Amino acid sequence: MFNLETLKHLDVERLDFDELIALSAFAKLLRAEYESASEVPEWLDDAGRSLKRDLQARQADATEKRLRELKARRETLKTPDQKRADIDKEIADLEQKKQLVGV
């Protein structure tokens, strides 16, 4: 699926999460082979770092997305009473704010 060229000319924007994972595994394997045979080339370390950074960023993004999804889902499960309570709380907060600024 991947060749050395993909890794040498790494462009993370063109790869989806699964491909990044696969390429990262390939890079680690390649690094281990280089270590046992000769010096690890600079481009391989650069690619490895770039892959790790992008994978971490995408995982953080995915977590943020999942969190928002779950909050949205929870919102749909609220009963009318819970929704009313939320509105009452927001009204109370706004009225308090209004008094503080003296409007």
Added chain:
Amino acid sequence: MESGLTKNQIINVLSKSPHGKLEEYIPVGLQAAQHEPEFLAHLIAWNALKGQVRDARVALPIVTLACPSFPVAFVENSMAHLAALAPRDLLRAIKFSKSCPSAGLKGGRMRSFVEHYLRWREANWNQVSVMQHRGALRTLYTRFNVRPHALADQVICKGHPPDGTVFANVKQLANMSPVEAAGTIAAQRIPFLVARGALGKKASDPDLVMALIDRMSPTELVTNTKNLERLGVKTNPALRAAFEQALARAGSSKQNTLKTTVAAEAIDDETLKAKLSALQEKQLKAVGGVDGNWLVLGDKSPSMAETIELSRQVSATLAKLVRGRVHLVFFDDTARHINVTGKTYEQILAETAHVTAGGNGTSIGAGLRYALDSGIEVDGIAIVSDGGDNKPPAFFQCYADYCKKYDKAPPIYLYRTDTLPRWRVETERWCAMFIKFLADIGHEVNQFDLRAGIDYYSLPNLVQTMRVNRYSLVEEILDTPLLALDEVLKPTKELSHV
């Protein structure tokens, strides 16, 4: 053949996108329906499975029904493919039938067909489909005087859905908080277009953008990428993740490679352009279908600047569609070779950036001679040129040598481009000779006529029809089973409510 049209010509003409102008299918479609009815019936079936142009799915069945001599044995196939259309497309097909010259499926037969279609949809109630096609369904009910079932009447015709249904929730979306609306869209799987329409200006809230991205089809995703950029898909982490996940899902889609090409061109942002370009490559790979090794002969003779770009595009598309090797050879009266196997359009562009139109004439043979002398063995040849083969070595001689050396006759496809007005008459003559000389030694040239303008939108569809065996696509089409009406509108069951 009586009609003067070969099967390959029928495929070539009907593979192009008329961009909504369905009338463009009538002349060739009617000829094919009259002289090659069995082939056209199978082509309709093949196009429904493998074709990329939706217009052809809408227009071709109607064209066959408008042909008085179209055999009854194939009429059911046409009807079945009409029945397989979504309501919006069926309505387009019915409107298009009015511009066809003959009666076809009109009057009582059409009403009875539409009633059968609507009754089947009532019995197989699909709320997502109803949401997406409510307007078209309402038009079908009213235009053909079909009395809707109670639920269909409430939801589709009167627009008063029962409380607690997804249809009622869609109406409430605009009154919900963004977070609740996002949750509702996700939980009830409300289609993107329906949700966006119901939300109005609220749709730009990040929670809602995230939910909408998740509900986009691959085509909707690529056509809305520019808007999504404006809404923060590059800067907001949750939106970034939603976009990445949607791109990964779209990667396996075979339906929208053409739109991805257009969308990628319209994007200025380099990151998003790269993402769409990578998506297009994955979609082309998913389409597949073209085998063997290919040689693309690109004309770079004087005035052929546009042909150079077209050669890059054809090579890049082939490089993704085929598993074999792809060689690009630019020629004027000399030749220059680039191995483009597995390369992206951007890589090919970078390698050929300095290739410009020039030289001392056009020798398509020079390109093939280069391949012959360099030992480049291929199974198919795509020539991108105006066909004005006016300098030695002559192509037909080189081709004969090539066939002899490799003991095979690779099929020849000519992407025929226009030339300068002052050279048109002469080029026409050279091209006719080019084709005749090959015909004289028993070889056909399959032409994609692009003289009226190059439509990059249709290009992947044309490339997809190329085959290393000149008869294999025709065989593949003829092997595609015809469709029966009962296979589409399967026996009905009781109406299931939402």
